[in-house]
Amino acid sequence: MAVPAYQLRYSARRRTLQLQIKAGQLWVAAPVGLSVRQIEAFIQQKSAWVEQHLSAPLPQVPDWLGLGELPYLGRRLQLKVVIDVLNAWTLEGDTLWLQLSSRNKAVNQRRWMQQLVQQFYASETELWFNTQAPGLAAAMGLRYQAIQSGDFKRKWGSCNSKGELQFNWRLMMAPPWICTYLLVHELAHLQHMNHSPDFWQLVAAHNADAKKARLWLRQNQHWMQLI
Numbered sequence: 001m002a003v004p005a006y007q008l009r010y011s012a013r014r015r016t017l018q019l020q021i022k023a024g025q026l027w028v029a030a031p032v033g034l035s036v037r038q039i040e041a042f043i044q045q046k047s048a049w050v051e052q053h054l055s056a057p058l059p060q061v062p063d064w065l066g067l068g069e070l071p072y073l074g075r076r077l078q079l080k081v082v083i084d085v086l087n088a089w090t091l092e093g094d095t096l097w098l099q100l101s102s103r104n105k106a107v108n109q110r111r112w113m114q115q116l117v118q119q120f121y122a123s124e125t126e127l128w129f130n131t132q133a134p135g136l137a138a139a140m141g142l143r144y145q146a147i148q149s150g151d152f153k154r155k156w157g158s159c160n161s162k163g164e165l166q167f168n169w170r171l172m173m174a175p176p177w178i179c180t181y182l183l184v185h186e187l188a189h190l191q192h193m194n195h196s197p198d199f200w201q202l203v204a205a206h207n208a209d210a211k212k213a214r215l216w217l218r219q220n221q222h223w224m225q226l227i
């Protein structure tokens, strides 16, 4: 095997070579003083492992709309579509009904489905967080002004100096304990507008799952979207 491209990092504290695959790339951590020849000989030795892991497919985003099911607060909803006179959604038990207008162009139906499901998640986001927030805010001794859903690509929530909180609608795809962590996180920003040790201490004091929740989000965020 030819040695694949890799990122090399020397560390004075290291005693042994370490190989890692991160985001589809090979990373090498090496003790100071090891030569490139020695490092590449080691990579050659581990070629079977490297090849297997480098070619592992990137995590796939499930096609929720195509599958006809939606993750929702730790449950699965069945997605059912009916042709009707207008575009709307209705939640009935564990079924989310999508009404699609017969006047929609056929090529746009999928886009309409996506839009309606996103509207459903956004509306549930506002309902869920507005229901949970008063109790938690009181327990933390904090006051907020308003809670809305947000459509963010790279963050789960936000808090501004006016006390307005926003939560990514994609959070409705996660179990409730993840949403609770996010709520505590954004409420804590009412007191600390940063991610200082004091901030994390406040979060931890009101949410024992904070560390686990952050890990869960890192590991699961790839499927929390509509494509």
Ligand SMILES: [Zn+2]
Pocket: 185, 189, 194, 195
């Ligand atoms: Zn934050």
